[in-house]
Amino acid sequence: MTQIVSTNEFVIKFANVNGSGSASANQMFAKGIFRSGVPVSPKNIFPSNIQGLPTWFEVRISEKGYLGRTEGVDIAVAMNPQSYNEDLREINSGGYLIYDSSWKRDFERTDINIIEIPLTKLCVEEFSNPKTRLLFKNIVYVGALSYLLGMDKEIYETLIAEQFKGKEKLIAPNIKALNIGYDYASENLKGSCEIKVNKSEKTKGMILTSGNDASGLGCVYGGATVCAWYPITPSTSLAEAFTDYSEKLRIEEETNKNKYAIIQAEDELAAIGMAIGANWNGARAFTATSGPGISLMSEFLGLAYFAEVPLVVFDIQRGGPSTGMPTRTQQSDVLSCAYASHGDTKHVLLIPSNPKECFEFAAEAFDLADRIQTPIIILSDLDLGMNDWSCPEFEWDDSKTYDKGKVLHAKDLEEIENFGRYLDVDGDGIPYRTYPGAHSEKGAYFTRGTSHDEYARYTEDGVVNARNLSRLLKKYQTASDMVPGPIFNQETNSSPLGVIYFGSTEASMQEALDKLHEEGIVLDAMRIRAFPFNLEVWEFIEDHDLLFIVEQNRDGQMRTLVMAEGGIIPDKLVSILCFDGQPITADFISNKMSSHITGSPSKSASGGK
Amino acid sequence: MTQIVSTNEFVIKFANVNGSGSASANQMFAKGIFRSGVPVSPKNIFPSNIQGLPTWFEVRISEKGYLGRTEGVDIAVAMNPQSYNEDLREINSGGYLIYDSSWKRDFERTDINIIEIPLTKLCVEEFSNPKTRLLFKNIVYVGALSYLLGMDKEIYETLIAEQFKGKEKLIAPNIKALNIGYDYASENLKGSCEIKVNKSEKTKGMILTSGNDASGLGCVYGGATVCAWYPITPSTSLAEAFTDYSEKLRIEEETNKNKYAIIQAEDELAAIGMAIGANWNGARAFTATSGPGISLMSEFLGLAYFAEVPLVVFDIQRGGPSTGMPTRTQQSDVLSCAYASHGDTKHVLLIPSNPKECFEFAAEAFDLADRIQTPIIILSDLDLGMNDWSCPEFEWDDSKTYDKGKVLHAKDLEEIENFGRYLDVDGDGIPYRTYPGAHSEKGAYFTRGTSHDEYARYTEDGVVNARNLSRLLKKYQTASDMVPGPIFNQETNSSPLGVIYFGSTEASMQEALDKLHEEGIVLDAMRIRAFPFNLEVWEFIEDHDLLFIVEQNRDGQMRTLVMAEGGIIPDKLVSILCFDGQPITADFISNKMSSHITGSPSKSASGGK
Amino acid sequence: MTYIVKPKNHHPDLERNELGLTRRDYEGSISSLCAGCGHDSISAAILEACFQLNISAHRVAKLSGIGCSSKAPAYFLNQAHGFNSVHGRMPSIATGANLANHELMYLGISGDGDTASIGIGQFVHAARRQLNVVYIVENNGTYGLTKGQFSATNDLESKSKYGEDNLFPPIDLAAMAIQLGASFVARSFSGDKNQLIPLLKASMKHKGFSFLDVISPCVAFNNHSTSTKSYDYIREHNESVSETDFVPLGKEITASYDEGESVQVPLHDGSLISLEKLSKDFDPSNKSSSLAKINKAEEEGKVLTGLLYINTEAKDLKEILNVVDKPLNQLNEKDLCPGTKKLKEINKDLS
Amino acid sequence: MTYIVKPKNHHPDLERNELGLTRRDYEGSISSLCAGCGHDSISAAILEACFQLNISAHRVAKLSGIGCSSKAPAYFLNQAHGFNSVHGRMPSIATGANLANHELMYLGISGDGDTASIGIGQFVHAARRQLNVVYIVENNGTYGLTKGQFSATNDLESKSKYGEDNLFPPIDLAAMAIQLGASFVARSFSGDKNQLIPLLKASMKHKGFSFLDVISPCVAFNNHSTSTKSYDYIREHNESVSETDFVPLGKEITASYDEGESVQVPLHDGSLISLEKLSKDFDPSNKSSSLAKINKAEEEGKVLTGLLYINTEAKDLKEILNVVDKPLNQLNEKDLCPGTKKLKEINKDLS
């Protein structure tokens, strides 16, 4: 029997039953690898269900830093008889299957290595309470894995101690469970696994966290004080992270009161309305949602655009359309966010690619919203938002002050003859605003979604309104200089071919480029980080003869944006589209590009695999 | 003093106070011209207010059939001192100003002819009730005009008799008012107006009606039985027309019961939900709304798209974004309708250009919705929807039967082994459906917005879902062959230059083309009537070197659609954009095109005038 | 619309309140509502209440949805910021605004269409959350701005201007507010300044969700079948032309009657509305008895007015959420940003 | 989830009703809800009621929004069409469906999140319009499917699985429905089949808006602070790991008690809920007294169950709208299209 032999480069996939407490254990497993110094990317593939359906947890371990999803599994920890067949199929030849051999069984494949651990039996012997037993089974296999992979068991003991800090009586039984697994493996499974984790230094300066946690923290750092939200997967954990971090970091010491207000609204329409009301009143406020929420929020997005109220909205994209695949990932709200709402509207999008950027863009978004006086939509997705990513540590500059944009306070108003809320005083399309209550005689105005003149007065004069609409376009132009520019994978361009990508696709892109490089294909790559596109984006496109646009949606939505906004020749832009709800893989990208370049006639390499 | 001399070609504009009953009188005036055999296009320019604000009623009279709006007024009937200055400015040199000289005043312009009629005084003398007096003042000036324009007064007497049929006691005082005006003018104003209406035959075979009335009637003919709506200008009158026509045409004789159900819903979300529920259950149902409603309906539009429920939605566009200019016209919901809802969605749009098409497309939409099993959005606008247009008579073929699409009834089900709601049996992407209650053992399925397989079963298998999404694209492709094709202004193309237009812009297009022709510029013109675009559209674009796209919005939304869907080289497509809320004029179009062709460097001739 | 001449509220212009301000200082832009619209009377009453309470106009925020009623905030307190938002969503705007700065007074103005139909969800939840707002529904039983469709508060038996029957029973917003736990619930009539102004003042002083259902006749579209002769002609005239675009100039309808009394007030079209004022000895602190009284009056075809329910103990939203006293919109990076040191700790926790 | 083995409802499989059908013929797909979820008990009760009433499953349409509760319709009556629509919007789907074909029976299944928050507006208006639907809220006080946030029906003092306090008072949907004029309003408990099945049968027979508020414990997230020891360990364990992803396997909670009686039912986590069944002599035809009784029980911390209100006289929506008796979806061009002749007349009118 061949055995896959590998150190610090492999994929392990846990197959569990939803609601059995496995995600925590699996996450701890991944964290242990990270603590060993090896970058990991754990991905929780869960059903839209609470208990009983199959759920998977896929962990890619890569010292090289290739952290995108990849097809094929090296080690399968198959804890769910429901999905045995499926799980078995995915294992690479020479790979390993670990299962609960309390109930022994035969597996059809002969090209893989079966590792048997009688998990239930081990637990029955050691834990009397049948309810807790289920929970510990998960820790037992973590213990066994730590032996099989040649890891330092202490790392997990430390992790358990950290996790149950404050609830110390839970530590001992968990460590016991860990040891049961470890000991069983060391006694029975010596030499049965040739995949190893060796200590490394690659995670130095790195953290393991999710995009949503990072965004929630970014909102705290960015000075958000009001969060109004409505639960929806996969955005819920963002509001929860903001709540948790606020509870830790934002309590007024003297009074024990909150320097923030969080409301679980009655729906998405109310959530965004609250965020708009608060921003209008000078606080920094946001909401977080996913696709269905964006649809419901579109009327209010148009109001905020037209009345020029700052606003931050997180759209953690999931599989659409409609309720779609609520627990799967996609990048399919690009168009509906960019042009949200009826009438001529354009919104500012920020598109982070990793938790560090989630943190930074979240904080930055509030400055941008205040400066541009418009909604800023942060487009993340389920993969980035809910999964833990290995990424560089968060950074902050303590000298940074919040830029609240063009706000006139009482003093400023004293000096102004003629305040006009929508006057383009500076020629950049961005007017000045005042907060309610600022001054007893000056600066009050009427905010409205109806057509208005420079002084915020209602008008039905179409020419005046058209002037205002044109100023909004100018403002949008100004915005393109303020938003984060693109990131290039190369220092200087060296190919007539380019590839454009964005968001969570980053995880697979470098690997794809390297693969192509091995085939002798060199491409320049640009990661778009914001809409409206700035000059660098257009220059990159200008500089290349043919560009791929890699997107995790069906309709090539970013390509549409690029074409529509830039007047780009469509033939120049070739779509690479993945929309099966799984994070896109390097193989998928490189195969599609390579076959296009080396002669496939299809212009659009779409498909859900 | 020069006097404009013209017969059957002029513009008359009434300036009134809102809520004074003038619109009815002005409409009657226009109808009188129509009855004289001369095509008219009356446009009601009303404020978003019920009483007291200025309101205008502009009537273009054109035997040539140029019925688009045009700048400049030949006769101003200035009944509102609030707007005297504005009204005065617009009069063409040599034109006429008619005003209520009960209160005499001087007007600054010396190049126009002032016609004085002491309307209030005349009314005070004849009508004792001060409340009704206000109403009759309007009829009095209609009477005076009929003399001044040399019209047959009897036409108006007939119109009054028709209008007050069933309320005969109202006829006499109205006719009295008419005569007061007529007689005063004949006695005092002989020869003071050189603009005349001569009887003609040009309105033979024509009707004078609004797009919304026609659409409402189209829904009756198309077999709609359920209408759920929420009031919003300018769509309200569509639901009202459906109500009125249904009350007249759809009562079951024996029982006096309604063969229809109309619900004023609590909001737009409920309205579209009801329409979806009814269509799902096999009735033909629709809703009518405007921009803000479309925004609110986007979540449900995505559901109907993805669950493949037939649905007809009218979007009578008004000035956006947000609440915008609720009583002004625009074509600015093109993108938000075409791509409504999060995720990858594409909707079918029908775009009528005149009331006859409104009637036909409304009826046709229900067949299309049932055949394609998807939402059909009919994009009209305020100008087309609420104003009366001179257009060809409605036609209907009594042999026409409703095409309910691929529906399996009890009998069909008996013969089917394996019903799969989303199976692509015919290879056109369109599956078969069943109505609830059809069969006791077969055909039941679960409709849902979550990902599903061919048998409507919930699935979280991304590949299965991607297959379904791809089938939806195929279905969309099929749809492009079913929707109405474009209309060409020429029999064969004869120019390298083309112009693309749609919707209510038709009214001004032929006039613009003729003007350009006079300048020696020949263009081929194509009117788009539906999205997805069919082959003829692409061929026309292919066949021309440069194409203008004329749109009544700021962002060139149709141009974006054409580019995104067809891969058209952007440089080929030049936007002509009018977004000041007034219907686009022939002058605007021809000037922009001509200056682009003869050398202006600007690629996009945008502007709100 | 009261064009050019703004009706003076029959008070000597020069009287000054404790802030040294005259009533003029509380005025807004010229109203564009129909002459005689009840909404204008309510605006006048709000102006008067603010004047009497010595409120600084700029410390008020006026919030509304869409409708004739929702335009009204433009016609009083020019020195106050206003936000005419989208249809039915004023409560959420008010919630966010209040959380950002609880020190202003929030006046939410809505219509019966705006609140009872499209906005009923936000109304329910703002009441439940005890949002500190004075929430006024200018209730005319119709959709004024969109020309006279029935609203969900319209009486079952009434007819529209177009002669159609209203088929559905009215929603009693006051009863709903009480059932939902709003801590101040009152009903009044736009033309009864003697009752309305004191109720407005009380609501402005009350902390928590203060709801006022103010019956406010619509000149243009509230046209019951029982109309008196005088209007018949115009109505008939209007019904038989294609555009029902005539709005007779109306006068403000007033009513003045004592506590415990009933009165029948003729509306613009001559129809009657029966108002019954709660008697002095009514105890408005018991939910069930308030509800019973409201429902009983309704069964009798009467509209009960007065302070229907009050609970002075309730915490408001800001207190419930335990928010700091300094308005959130005044906190800066020093107050809010945890800084590098904390971030390093967080990095450590995550590694 | 009850994987593989579907619990048999403790009845002999072979009993047949008047249609000759067994209970099996009324089953649905295998439930994917948590083992012991109250919603599954309600599904079983619905199945039983349909069986007993000899209802043809295919003449039922099952409509729902989004949530665990809204998934439930997939787990009974496989022969009935179902429509799992979008969150909070089932009532509008039901309205349209009903208008298209009033001959089917409409079962609307919703959750407390689905109805009391995002869907409250549609609930209010469906009730007001007397839509002929059996509207069941499977009320667990939480957002099950999104993992345990509070719903608007949750008790004021309760805590979430994550230890947070619920800060806002509950909305009593039954009281609201009564106030809004719903013609059948009842409350029950998922585990009390003796009460629930008869109430379901009555509601299915009732014409008009029939509302059932069914308390339905959530195994996974309904975790009160008063929990008994036995669950402590798991809860603590769960709270201290990053993913609260453990759901203990629960058993169906049942309760059986007589009319006029009170009973305390322990929930999955050991906390108690106090149910009080209306006595036999309660007269459910008076709105005010029903409301008073509900509110009084609530003040006492009790949940009143039984038939709370009924009005057998009310017309339903189809009758109110005077719609023909033949279902609209069965009318064809002959019934509906006025034809060329009429069109010519119309053309004449317009020229």
Ligand SMILES: Cc1ncc(C[n+]2csc(CCOP(=O)(O)OP(=O)(O)O)c2C)c(N)n1
């Ligand atoms: C989303 C949306 N739907 C519909 C409308 C159209 N609309 C404007 S005002 C109004 C009704 C207003 O009624 P009400 O709140 O009672 O105010 P009133 O005019 O009677 O004072 C409607 C439906 C809108 N502006 N926005």
Ligand SMILES: Cc1ncc(C[n+]2csc(CCOP(=O)(O)OP(=O)(O)O)c2C)c(N)n1
């Ligand atoms: C528009 C929209 N917002 C949010 C969600 C996410 N969501 C799914 S179920 C649910 C709550 C369900 O709660 P409830 O109705 O009480 O059902 P339960 O699961 O408790 O039975 C939410 C918020 C969604 N699907 N759609």
Ligand code: SF4
């Ligand atoms: S239409 Fe009615 S509500 Fe609107 S301003 Fe006129 S009277 Fe007032």
Ligand code: SF4
């Ligand atoms: S989470 Fe709660 S409501 Fe959902 S299935 Fe589990 S027990 Fe039932």
Ligand SMILES: [Mg+2]
């Ligand atoms: Mg109203």
Ligand SMILES: [Mg+2]
């Ligand atoms: Mg629930």
